[in-house]
Amino acid sequence: MQLRRDLSPRQVAAVDGWLWIREGFRLFRKSPFVWVASFFVCVVAAYLATLIPFVGPLLVELLSPVVIAGFMMGCWALAQGEPTLRPRYLLAGFQQGGGQLVAVGGAYLVGMIVISKLVVLMGGGALERFTALKTGAALFAGLSAASWTDLVRGLLLPAATLLLLEIPLAMATWFAPALVLFDGQDALTAMKLSFRGCVRNIPAFLLYGVISFACTVLAMITGILLLVLGPVLIGSFYAGYCDVFGVPQRPSSDPAAVRGVTPG
Numbered sequence: 001m002q003l004r005r006d007l008s009p010r011q012v013a014a015v016d017g018w019l020w021i022r023e024g025f026r027l028f029r030k031s032p033f034v035w036v037a038s039f040f041v042c043v044v045a046a047y048l049a050t051l052i053p054f055v056g057p058l059l060v061e062l063l064s065p066v067v068i069a070g071f072m073m074g075c076w077a078l079a080q081g082e083p084t085l086r087p088r089y090l091l092a093g094f095q096q097g098g099g100q101l102v103a104v105g106g107a108y109l110v111g112m113i114v115i116s117k118l119v120v121l122m123g124g125g126a127l128e129r130f131t132a133l134k135t136g137a138a139l140f141a142g143l144s145a146a147s148w149t150d151l152v153r154g155l156l157l158p159a160a161t162l163l164l165l166e167i168p169l170a171m172a173t174w175f176a177p178a179l180v181l182f183d184g185q186d187a188l189t190a191m192k193l194s195f196r197g198c199v200r201n202i203p204a205f206l207l208y209g210v211i212s213f214a215c216t217v218l219a220m221i222t223g224i225l226l227l228v229l230g231p232v233l234i235g236s237f238y239a240g241y242c243d244v245f246g247v248p249q250r251p252s253s254d255p256a257a258v259r260g261v262t263p264g
Contacts, residue, residue, distance in 0.1 A: 007183060009197035009244045016201075016243055017208030021215070024235030028228070030078045031085035035231035038074075038087055042067055043230070061112075062105040068234070069093030069101050069177040075238035076182070076248060097180040103187035104176045111169040119162050171198035178241040182248035197244045208236070 028035050046064075049056040070090035077089060093101050175194035179185045185193065198205060212233060219225035242248070 007179070007185075007193055007245055009193065009200050010246075011200045012204055012243050014203035014207050016240075017204040017206070018211055020204075020208060020236040020239040020243065021211055021232065023239035024232040024237075027075055027078050027235035027238070028231045030083070032228075032231075034085040034087065036227045038071075038085065038090060039230045039234070040227055042090075058109065061109040062102050065101040065104040065108075065173070065177040065180075066093035066098055068237070069097070069181040071231075071234045072178045072181055072238050072241070075235055079238075079242075079247075093177070093181065097184065100180045100185070100187045100190070101177060104173055104180065104191065107187060107191060108169060108173050112166070115162060115165045115169070118165070168195065171195045174198055174237070175241050175245065178238065178248070179245070182241075183245075193245075201244060204240075208240070212236075 046060050049060050052059075067090065070093040073092035074085045074089035078085060172191040172195040175197050176187070176190040179190035179193055180187065183190075215229055215232075216226075219229040
């Protein structure tokens with residue numbers, strides 16, 4: 001794989017957060033039916049995997065960066081002029097840097113386990129009472145205003161801890177699959193670069209977060225639109241990566257290697 005010498009993340013304008021989503025939609029429009037079908041298959045496969053006790057959810061977390069990398073390859077091919085998204089592109093993560101991609105998923109999994117433990121320790125009885133409220137209508141109906149106040153106060157610290165720790169973890173893994181796949185970075189270096197890229201572009205990510213959240217709410221109203229929003233957001237990951245780190249050079253595991261033909 002040919003590597004770029006300079007992977008220093010660029011600082012982009014805040015409005016680029018919107019442009020990433022717009023570019024994701026443009027990539028989706030190039031091959032909408034294949035996008036929806038591929039995304040649907042991945043969602044169903046992930047759901048079925050979670051039904052396997054203990055092992056299933058772990059596999060989903062570990063393999064998620066591998067699958068995302070495959071979608072990144074599909075985005076690259078479409079941006080290079082391919083007329084349609086080929087399902088074989090999704091194998092790219094298994095063919096190039098698979099071990100490092102799994103390591104990224106493992107780092108995220110370990111981070112979430114640690115964060116969850118900290119949140120539980122800080123929440124204590126408040127989390128137990130909140131769980132009881134979710135599962136017991138009688139408890140919910142009988143809770144006084146003072147008890148509600150105590151409950152909310154007890155949940156503030158664990159909620160703040162969850163937010164403060166999960167955001168940096170997400171930043172470290174946001175661009176990591178693309179950096180492993182296209183630039184041959186190891187998991188640790190890719191996560192460092194990803195974190196730096198996010199920190200340098202907080203205004204763009206704030207706008208991106210607001211718009212993507214609004215789109216998610218609208219999509220959830222109909223349900224079926226989530227199958228469109230998912231691919232659009234995946235395309236926006238690729239667009240953001242190109243904007244911050246530059247358009248990737250032709251990787252050794254490009255669609256030509258997967259399909260045996262040269263992209264147009």
